[in-house]
Amino acid sequence: MLIRFWTKRVSLLITITMLVCLLAACGGGNAVNNQKEGDTNNKESAKADNEGTAASKGNVDLKGEFTLWTWEPEHPTALAAFNAKYPNIKVKRVNVAAEDISKKLQTTIASGGELPDVVRIERGQKAKIFDMDILENLEAAPYNADKSILFDYDLPTFSVDDHLVAIPDDMSxxxxxxxxxxxxxxxxxxxxxxxxxxxxxxxxxxxxxxxxxxxxxxxxxxxxxxxxxxxxxxxxxxxxxxxxxxxxxxxxxxxxxxxxxxxxxxxxxxxxxxxxxxxxxxxxxxxxxxxxxxxxxxxxxxxxxxxxxxxxxxxxxxxxxxRGGSSHGIPKGAKNAELAWKWIEFTSMSQEGAETQKKDGVFTHFKQAYENESFTNWTWRNFGTQDIxxxxxxxxxxxxxxxxxxxxxxxxxxxxxxxxxxxxxxxxxxxxxxxxxxxxxxxxxxxxxxxx
The missing domain is CATH 3.40.190.10 (Periplasmic binding protein-like II)
Known part of the structure; x- marks a missing residue:
């Protein structure tokens, strides 16, 4: 029954297509020109649909779980938006106090243990962790971080040997x-x-x-x-x-x-x-x-x-x-580095990430977002109506x-x-x-x- 149904449906579609072609052929020169314009629009539309589908498929194809060491609670709006974009990537959060991050990294390396896929780095611990030389160069493949996305004053402070090794998260x-x-x-x-x-x-x-x-x-x-x-x-x-x-x-x-x-x-x-x-x-x-x-x-x-x-x-x-602020880095040899990078890239280096993080009370370093007055507008009760x-x-x-x-x-x-x-x-x-x-x-x- 199912085969017979699809056979009839295909036959009907072929018949309709032939009728459309005949009508188009009888339409004269203008019809031909309209058809060409329609073909161009259809091709562009199809190309956009294919690119969107490919991007969506790529997001779906990214599967797995990455481990994050952090002391920060999950930012619910940003996390929900990330999950919507990458439905098959899961975040495994391991709570580590800010002041204990560097020590835990050292003891894990000394014992031959497994490092996280991404680590949150508090500013006061940054120099110590950078000095350990355990973080990936995020400007190299497969990350290819774009420095121009960040503020100019970020670049020297989150770089080692003139290469970004961490991406700043919260504005400070x-x-x-x-x-x-x-x-x-x-x-x-x-x-x-x-x-x-x-x-x-x-x-x-x-x-x-x-x-x-x-x-x-x-x-x-x-x-x-x-x-x-x-x-x-x-x-x-x-x-x-x-x-x-x-x-x-x-x-x-x-x-x-x-x-x-x-x-x-x-x-x-x-x-x-x-x-x-x-x-x-x-x-x-x-x-x-x-x-x-x-x-x-x-x-x-x-x-x-x-x-x-x-x-x-x-x-x-x-x-x-x-004054203050944190960043995220990916340890060398991280097993799920690609998944971790997608999370960093979304939350700290995209417009959508900036907007969702703002809803959670976090302002990122994605420079382009601040070109919009509606984004920079922020008031707080202690400051009355001043746009702080x-x-x-x-x-x-x-x-x-x-x-x-x-x-x-x-x-x-x-x-x-x-x-x-x-x-x-x-x-x-x-x-x-x-x-x-x-x-x-x-x-x-x-x-x-x-x-x-």
């Missing part, structure tokens, strides 16, 4: 936020552009801070922690601190000199970053400014300040900088630079934490004493570092 460009009522009271305006016109450099910032201190009777200061200032100045430095093992002593001296100037001006409080007391400052009115990476409104200011429309965001004196997305991704981003770091920078970070604590506690501890202490600590912790 940073500006400074301020409490509008305090800005209005002490500077006469709470408008971000007018604030930027006032604070043209850090020397002006310090002088204005002294005025605030005097007018408030010492009750109001500019920042709650010298650590905030250090993170900002470090992010804005003009040159890397290290060239291999050689320390850029003049560059580091400039930073330490500025830190001492801030300390001596009395405009910075003595709180340690990330402590309960420091977190509580965002709900108070003792400090006008706060360092503000793009994740700060949602994850720090918001949870610690229940009031709406108190804050505004501005480009810092000296321009934007990078435009301020972050257009104004601040345009002034942002980043510096490559190596494993020696991690040692220097440890030493600088010691020096910062001493600067805060001992007002007699100046630039010369600080540099001597840094040299002594570096010699003990990393004798390979060359001090010149």
């Amino acid at each position: 460009v940073a500006g400074i936020a301020y409490i509008k009522s305090l800005a209005k009271q002490y500077f006469g305006t709470d408008n971000p552009e007018e604030m930027e016109a006032i604070f043209t450099d850090w020397d002006v910032f310090i002088e204005k801070g002294k005025e605030v201190l005097q007018q408030s009777g010492g009750k109001v200061q500019m920042f709650p922690s010298l650590g905030d200032v250090n993170q900002t100045l470090k992010g804005q430095r003009a040159e890397p601190y290290f060239d291999g093992d050689k320390l850029n002593v003049p560059m580091l001296t400039n930073t330490v000199t500025d830190l001492v100037k801030f300390r001596d001006a009395g405009i910075i409080d003595k709180l340690d970053q990330w402590t309960p007391a420091w977190n509580a400052t965002f709900g108070g009115e003792k400090y006008i400014f706060a360092m503000s990476p793009v994740w700060m409104p949602q994850y720090v200011i918001g949870p610690n300040d229940k009031k709406d429309d108190r804050w505004a965001l501005m480009v810092p004196p000296g321009g934007g900088f990078i 997305g435009h301020k972050f991704f257009v104004d601040i981003s345009a002034t942002t630079k980043d510096m490559p770091e190596n494993i020696n920078d991690l040692v220097l970070d440890e030493v600088m934490n010691i020096v910062l604590q001493t600067l805060v506690k001992d007002e007699a501890f100046g630039v010369e004493q600080a540099m001597d202490r840094i040299q002594k600590e570096l010699k003990a912790k990393a004798p390979n570092i060359v001090w010149e």
